[in-house]
Amino acid sequence: MAMPESGEVADERRGTATADPAVAVERSEADGGFKGGGQQQRSRFEAGSMPGMFGEKGEPSLLGASEPGAGISWEKGEQLRRYAVGLMSGTSVDGIDAAAVEIIGVPGGDGGVSVRLLAFENKPYPADVRREIFELFDPARATVDRVGAMNVRLGRLYADAALSVIGKAGLSPADVSVVGSHGQTIYHAPEAGFTVQIGEGAVIAARTGIPCVSDFRPADLAVGGQGAPLVPFTEYLLYREPDRTLLLQNIGGIGNVTVIPAGCGPEDVYAFDTGPGNMLIDGVASLVTGGALAMDAGGALAARGSANETLLGELRQDAYYALPVPKSTGRERFGADYLERIVRRGRELGLSDADLAATVTRLTAWSIGDAYDRFIAARYAADLMIVGGGGSYNPVLMRDLAAEMAARGVTVATQEAVGGSSDAKEAIAFALLADYAMARQPANLPAATGAARPAVLGRSRTEHSTRLGLQARQALLERGYSRVRAQ
Template sequence: MASPAGTTARHGDICVGLMSGTSADAIDAAVVGITGAGATARLELLGFGTMPLPPEVRRELFLVFDQAERAVERLCSLNVVLGELFADAARTACRQAGVPLAQVFVIGSHGQTVWHQPERDSTVPISTPSTLQIGEPAVIAERTGVPVMANFRAADIAAGGQGAPLVPYFDWVTLRHPERSRAVQNIGGIANVTYLPAGGDIEDVRAFDTGPGNALIDGVVTLLTGGTATFDADGRLAAQGSIDEGLLARLLADPYLNRPPPKTTGRERYGLPLCRRLLEETGLPEGALADPAAPFSLRQRALDLVATVTAFTARSIAEVYRRWLPPIDEVIVSGGGSRNPALLSMLRAALDPVPVVTLEAYGIDSKAKEAMAFALPAHDGLLGLPTNVPGTTGARRQVILGTLTPPTGIVPRSQGKEGQV
């Protein structure tokens, strides 16, 4: 695992972060140079790529999400198949960045979440807080020859936390400010916020899932278009619709929004079953936007539903800020939702007069953020540093996140570092 002369001098330890989010549409891979560690870490994005999941793999994943027939058998195979795809994404990103795999210190793979249950389910006889991500790290290590840190959420849950959110560690390292209190809002499938108080230490950081992000928008668009579109590109559909304020009020009565942090949620709450109920409630058939012969009034009601669930994401974020966060000087938005102009406009209106900017304003590619956010705890965890934030997850203490899968059974050391797991 030794690096060629000059590599670490320029970029520190070269790490790869891999991520597939709630939308389960692609694998993001970031090649990151990391100098220092913990609070002093400095990150440089050396390369980034997105590899769409093959349609047949995505279909199988959604059958597992819906607990279809033979779900456990499907899950078992998907674990290995996704391991191969994550390995491909890592190799491709390194090749495109001009970084040989022999130079890579560690790969941090979040995997694909298939179930996240932060609390006991009283309807299940044997139930406990738990989480499950797939994308077999042994396959990634075997195909790349690089040590892999994965299964990041389990240690936090073992320490009494909810196993999420995990990105606040990255937010605190890269975006804390001595004089400005910031809300770092990620809008992926699920939306989550990290509150960084001005001049605060990591013990002062708070974070939680605010509620739906793109999951409801994507799900409604998928159903209304009969699968010909899986997201609202550039917010064009929402921009053509009008918000149904009555339906929006019912959505904003969601008990999750009134629960105090720490809290996490997922597709189990804001997935396709809820999308189907919304279509039923509004009298819309699946494929309403795919039928060119559909009446104008039907098409307009479909566009109104897209606009309404988009407004639900925006206003639910603003609502939980008002309920659960101290005053904020600035909101920094990342994730797929930051590239939806309709959603961003609604969010700015809901949060006015607080300024809302995208992550790019601070020199970080929002598309790469979540993948970068798993390169960092892989790097620091391999050096023996705790990387959860108990104030955000509810864990009893700080712990090292991730389990190590070394391809040769030997834990590498970065040049000049003596840290051990």
């Protein structure tokens, strides 16, 4: 079965509401993540609660410093500092997430890297582009001429998004070492060994004048992986802690979790798709309103209904939940046909539109708790689940998820609560993956993707695309800068 790749963020940002204050979910007061121009958001966690992100004086460090402490500097007093842009477009097909970041450290070096978000923007797709992308999900309609034309058009839109966020960050294109573009997935078939993302990297490189890395997934597929999820590699770099086991739960169109055990090495990290995320929630909202709603913004529809236990019991029997890990899923399993069956069954049971929305919202929360029981708890008792993606802006979903995980002794927090950004997280990840590609460093986690071995991900566009990463890294390593220390 062909599947779009996992772990992509659905855009739930418009019309969102604040989470129920009675629910044990941490979100920062400055909701919406990092701000542009290098203003870093403060966390509500007390100093020391996130050792990988806070220094001795309690000030937030650069996001995800790989060792406890503040910013990273070279032992001889120099810094390898560069700027990158990450572009992400997910299964919700809402538009392009663009993040401009500062990266410090040597890719693949002993000291790791740190990342600071400088600016973030979301550029919605034009209505005709979004409509045609959905049509291209159908292989019968994805003819070569249509795919080719959209590949170029998206390249232009991605380039525009990159240039826009660079300006918002107060940079010029000449300051930026690389653009990492995930592209728009239109078909993902890991069982057949291929995947298709469009949004031509050569167009991005030509229009921005910046080297572009794209097509990240095929290299993992070529060595036996599923080509997904890829973000766990960056989560390992940026979030691991010596004393706490963390779960990084993304709720985009599909939900996926990364398990980062306390004091782990890269071989200990694993990840998989937990099941449907916003795909069912948004799909039900659209279907029952005849398209008047594109999503259940802020959980408003679900908040007026009640989850139906009969329908929930039936939906929980889907075979996906018991499949062994690593695994991934997508529209082919939880797409249009599945949604229509849910709504038909709901009508047979006499459910209202709000009840249907509440039921699939509860299903998403249940699937995450069920995945923890089946595939995580016996190996690692988690301390904290950090939730990102569009689903983190749905207070009904977050309430249900907090209740699920509280019963298992796991605290739930949002990306914003730990100083991150639910909006920007995956765009940041592809900026960092591009940085590793430029240095020709492996950037997949075989335990997460099922690959036989680590692989260098991505294809670079322009003849100078690896020059900065390779030359800078080699020069520093030759001069003995293989370790870092906290400032």
